[in-house]
Amino acid sequence: MRIKINESQELFDQAAAKVIADCIRKKPAATIGLATGHTPKGMYEALVQLYQDNQVDFSMVKVLNLDEYLGVDLNNPGTCMSYLTERFYKHVNLSKSNIHFFNSEADDYEEECRRYDRHIEMVGGIDLLILGIGYNGHLGFNEPGTKFDTTVHVEKLTDITRTANTWSFGEKDKVPTHGITLGMKNIMHAGKLMLMVNGKKKAGILHEAIYGEVTEALPASVVQLHNDLVLVVDADAAAEIDNIGK
Ligand code: PGA
DSSP: OEEEEESSHHHHHHHHHHHHHHHHHHOTTOEEEEOOSSTTHHHHHHHHHHHHTTSOOOTTOEEEESEEESSSOTTSTTSHHHHHHHHTGGGSOOOGGGEEOOOTTOSOHHHHHHHHHHHHHHTTSOSEEEEOOOTTOOBTTBOTTOOTTOOSEEEEOOHHHHHHTHHHHSSGGGSOSEEEEOOHHHHHHSSEEEEEEOSGGGHHHHHHHHHSOOOTTSGGGGGGGOSSEEEEEETTGGGGSOOTTO
């Protein structure tokens, strides 16, 4: 595990954007899985800036969304697809055909899950997967208790997750009850993981995830078993972790 601790929000955003840009420089046709949420907002801004400064070229890059809400129109501003389109996709030279996303209103969700799994296989796997951590230790929409051998699947969202994501839909009652997500196995099969964590409120769960028992009760603890993990944190989130690799 490599840990990059950043003293300011700006440095945090830039450090995370650099991990993505470095991956693309090494492999211009890389497949990158993308998270949403409060945590990576500034990282996407930094990435768009790198693109505008001609520091990174997305023309051959393939992206796929980590998760999505179910039963809501993809154009709803609260969806993960809207978030990524508004903050990232529409500002860079990604080819439309290289953006893979969930059908949030599929007739058959089981088939939608298998379609997504097949796509990951077809592109030769995920080279770099960006992740945040939930207050309950979830990864993507893999809520506590999710089996480590799951592939893409539908999850019932916990109350903690729906409350934390109220900002996306304006009111908690409007946050969908279910999500579709890469599974724990898909996550662990990615070539490289970047876990981004910021803020004091995440310091405890982060500490538990990286130093505690590896358990399905705390999905993020699985990252301890990945052999290429880069942890990008700010000083607040890092309050309880050792200064290794600072
Ligand atoms: P957040 O979400 O960045 O909005 O805290 C992270 C997550 O739920 O994975």
